[in-house]
Amino acid sequence: MGVLSDFDLDGLIAEYGCRYLIETGTGIGRGVEEAAKHDFLQVYSIEIMHKLALEVALRFADNPKVTIIHGKSEKGLKEAMEEMEPGVPAIFWLDAHFPGADFRMASYDSERNHDLRLPLERELRLLAEHRDISRDVILIDDLRIYENADYEEGPCQPAALPAPEFRHVRFVDEILGKTHHIERSLRRTGYLTAHPLKKSGA
Amino acid sequence: MLAGLALSTATGRIEGFDFQFSKGRLAADEIFDSATSPPARYVIELARRISAAASSADLLVIANPLLPLKAEQIAGWITGSAFGPMLLADADGFPLLYCLPRAAFAEIEPFLLMLSAVDADLDQRLLTGLTGLSLPVHRLAGLTIGEYPISTPGGWFQGSLRQRVLKLTTANAIKIVESRSDWRNVPVAAYHPYHAGSIVFFAMASRDVTTPLVKRHVICSSYKDIIAGTASTLAPIWLKLPFLPRDGSVGEPHYFVHSLDRLGEAVLKDNFLVFMRYSRVSAVSPFHMIDHDRFSLGESLTRTEHLRQVQPPLVSERCAAPAAPLRVLFHVTGGLPIKNYPLDYAKVAIRCLRALGIQISVIGRPDLEPFGAVSVEADETDSLIAAVREHHIFIGLDSFPHHYVRNVMGWPTIGLFGTTGSANFGGGWSAQYRALDANLACHPCGAETSCPVFGSSECINYARPEHLVAAILSMAEQVYGFAVE
Numbered sequence: 001m002g003v004l005s006d007f008d009l010d011g012l013i014a015e016y017g018c019r020y021l022i023e024t025g026t027g028i029g030r031g032v033e034e035a036a037k038h039d040f041l042q043v044y045s046i047e048i049m050h051k052l053a054l055e056v057a058l059r060f061a062d063n064p065k066v067t068i069i070h071g072k073s074e075k076g077l078k079e080a081m082e083e084m085e086p087g088v089p090a091i092f093w094l095d096a097h098f099p100g101a102d103f104r105m106a107s108y109d110s111e112r113n114h115d116l117r118l119p120l121e122r123e124l125r126l127l128a129e130h131r132d133i134s135r136d137v138i139l140i141d142d143l144r145i146y147e148n149a150d151y152e153e154g155p156c157q158p159a160a161l162p163a164p165e166f167r168h169v170r171f172v173d174e175i176l177g178k179t180h181h182i183e184r185s186l187r188r189t190g191y192l193t194a195h196p197l198k199k200s201g202a
Numbered sequence: 203m204l205a206g207l208a209l210s211t212a213t214g215r216i217e218g219f220d221f222q223f224s225k226g227r228l229a230a231d232e233i234f235d236s237a238t239s240p241p242a243r244y245v246i247e248l249a250r251r252i253s254a255a256a257s258s259a260d261l262l263v264i265a266n267p268l269l270p271l272k273a274e275q276i277a278g279w280i281t282g283s284a285f286g287p288m289l290l291a292d293a294d295g296f297p298l299l300y301c302l303p304r305a306a307f308a309e310i311e312p313f314l315l316m317l318s319a320v321d322a323d324l325d326q327r328l329l330t331g332l333t334g335l336s337l338p339v340h341r342l343a344g345l346t347i348g349e350y351p352i353s354t355p356g357g358w359f360q361g362s363l364r365q366r367v368l369k370l371t372t373a374n375a376i377k378i379v380e381s382r383s384d385w386r387n388v389p390v391a392a393y394h395p396y397h398a399g400s401i402v403f404f405a406m407a408s409r410d411v412t413t414p415l416v417k418r419h420v421i422c423s424s425y426k427d428i429i430a431g432t433a434s435t436l437a438p439i440w441l442k443l444p445f446l447p448r449d450g451s452v453g454e455p456h457y458f459v460h461s462l463d464r465l466g467e468a469v470l471k472d473n474f475l476v477f478m479r480y481s482r483v484s485a486v487s488p489f490h491m492i493d494h495d496r497f498s499l500g501e502s503l504t505r506t507e508h509l510r511q512v513q514p515p516l517v518s519e520r521c522a523a524p525a526a527p528l529r530v531l532f533h534v535t536g537g538l539p540i541k542n543y544p545l546d547y548a549k550v551a552i553r554c555l556r557a558l559g560i561q562i563s564v565i566g567r568p569d570l571e572p573f574g575a576v577s578v579e580a581d582e583t584d585s586l587i588a589a590v591r592e593h594h595i596f597i598g599l600d601s602f603p604h605h606y607v608r609n610v611m612g613w614p615t616i617g618l619f620g621t622t623g624s625a626n627f628g629g630g631w632s633a634q635y636r637a638l639d640a641n642l643a644c645h646p647c648g649a650e651t652s653c654p655v656f657g658s659s660e661c662i663n664y665a666r667p668e669h670l671v672a673a674i675l676s677m678a679e680q681v682y683g684f685a686v687e
Binding site: 050051053054057058061062064067068069070071075079 | 423424426442443444445446447451452457460461463464466582
């Protein structure tokens with residue numbers, strides 16, 4: 001699994017004017033801990049597993065800049081976007097697979113529903129539908145689920161792989177290709193990053 | 203149990219009043235038994251009732267509703283002392299009596315909800331701020347209440363941690379009263395943030411209160427869709443925390459303290475917070491939860507005809523499709539095995555209904571498709587509403603879908619009850635609603651994991667499939683004119 005500290009958040013804030021960080025897959029709160037150290041107006045983290053969501057939410061209950069949303073990622077993203085000031089750039093840190101799997105609360109292939117197991121495409125389409133994402137930074141974890149490459153932490157477990165017809169990230173190019181510079185990284189389990197072609201205020 | 207005195211300082215007359223928690227009749231000497239009311243709500247109710255009965259009195263003495271006190275006993279404590287506003291406490295400061303001018307009770311009524319009923323010094327400070335009166339606390343040297351019990355046969359389960367919750371809300375109220383000259387304009391906010399079914403009851407109750415003590419509702423933000431659908435009259439204060447789990451892994455007082463952190467100073471400064479989560483075992487009271495909540499919010503409910511159960515529903519709708527083919531939607535999965543409608547019962551009911559040509563859908567149960575049902579997804583309120591509208595009758599357990607469909611949508615509904623009380627959570631029998639259970643000797647046990655008698659994971663109190671099928675056919679005939687060919 002990837003970690004948010006692999007990214008230069010201060011640099012992204014300075015370069016693209018990102019003032020929000022929205023994470024899907026709270027897990028045990030490592031991403032929230034990292035994000036809370038930086039100068040965001042608000043950090044939203046969305047977790048479908050109630051136990052994980054509550055544990056982290058109680059830990060950060062006294063930090064008004066952190067909001068943990070329990071629920072499916074789409075519902076959580078909508079809730080976060082409703083609260084965010086329109087036009088203010090954000091960093092979206094998206095988990096590519098069924099939540100809980102990184103924390104021994106479910107296996108990578110435990111969710112039979114494809115949409116729930118691999119929500120990334122629907123999440124990106126939802127973002128594009130609900131806001132102007134041309135100035136947002138999109139960081140996607142676990143690229144190895146979608147593409148073969150020589151990743152630092154090795155290939156994806158076969159059981160967690162989607163059916164071949166779903167194993168691609170063409171939708172990322174389709175949604176972000178015209179507005180973002182898309183890069184792949186082999187670090188850990190693979191990252192796909194999309195940086196805006198135009199910077200804040202440009 | 204619930205007692206008070208009316209005093210006339212001019213004549214020295216003392217009149218005693220004793221009440222009991224109602225077991226259903228709501229007789230003149232009974233007070234509605236509400237599981238969601240804090241102890242202070244009964245202080246208000248006692249003051250209302252005694253004040254109405256003793257119009258010439260100028261002082262009212264209200265006994266602490268947490269304690270089993272009788273008018274005769276408290277009169278003995280009062281007699282011999284100079285009449286005047288004061289608090290009487292035990293040797294350790296546990297409040298026994300609140301003595302205030304009769305008019306004061308009415309003038310500050312909503313703010314009395316913030317009395318702790320467990321700490322005389324805090325309550326004295328709050329009442330002093332609210333009334334401007336000098337209120338001494340007299341202590342009975344020879345009496346010590348000791349630690350209030352965790353549970354009582356009557357169902358109180360305040361416990362020491364819950365006492366701290368009550369003290370925290372009182373302390374917050376004191377801060378407001380002592381720091382804001384405009385405290386009378388500060389609204390009272392009910393802390394009742396979860397769970398989904400309880401939110402439905404609370405919201406529907408808010409629409410049905412003529413004398414509201416509460417204006418706002420602290421509620422988990424994940425329930426926004428429920429509040430939007432229920433048209434609650436209480437302004438929401440969104441609590442951005444996941445709801446409290448039901449497995450006991452996080453204690454309610456512990457969660458409450460984190461809630462205060464989460465709500466932040468601004469909310470605490472601008473709202474009198476009152477704890478309106480369950481403070482008693484709801485099954486001890488024979489009334490429906492909507493009425494429990496109506497009482498909490500300020501309704502006195504002194505006569506049985508005031509009860510929501512005996513009045514027409516606030517909302518009543520039905521399916522517009524032709525009666526045939528009859529379509530029935532089941533929700534038989536309660537989250538925990540003991541709350542599920544037994545699998546064998548469900549299979550038999552579905553097969554029988556299918557044999558009669560009735561179309562059956564089941565929420566989230568593909569395993570029941572081999573028996574003739576169609577599994578449908580309805581895990582959000584919107585999808586639940588959409589699914590219900592495609593069916594003539596809804597069959598639900600004691601959980602959110604049932605409560606929403608019955609109370610908010612007003613749809614023809616049959617409620618299935620196993621471990622919990624149908625009177626509390628279902629209630630009533632009408633053309634558009636039936637509450638079914640087997641009414642066994644163990645019912646309602648309130649178990650959340652397994653049967654406390656047999657240890658099994660299924661509850662045998664659920665209505666047998668033949669009774670369920672009969673109820674469906676009866677309702678279909680009454681509401682839609684449906685007849686089996």
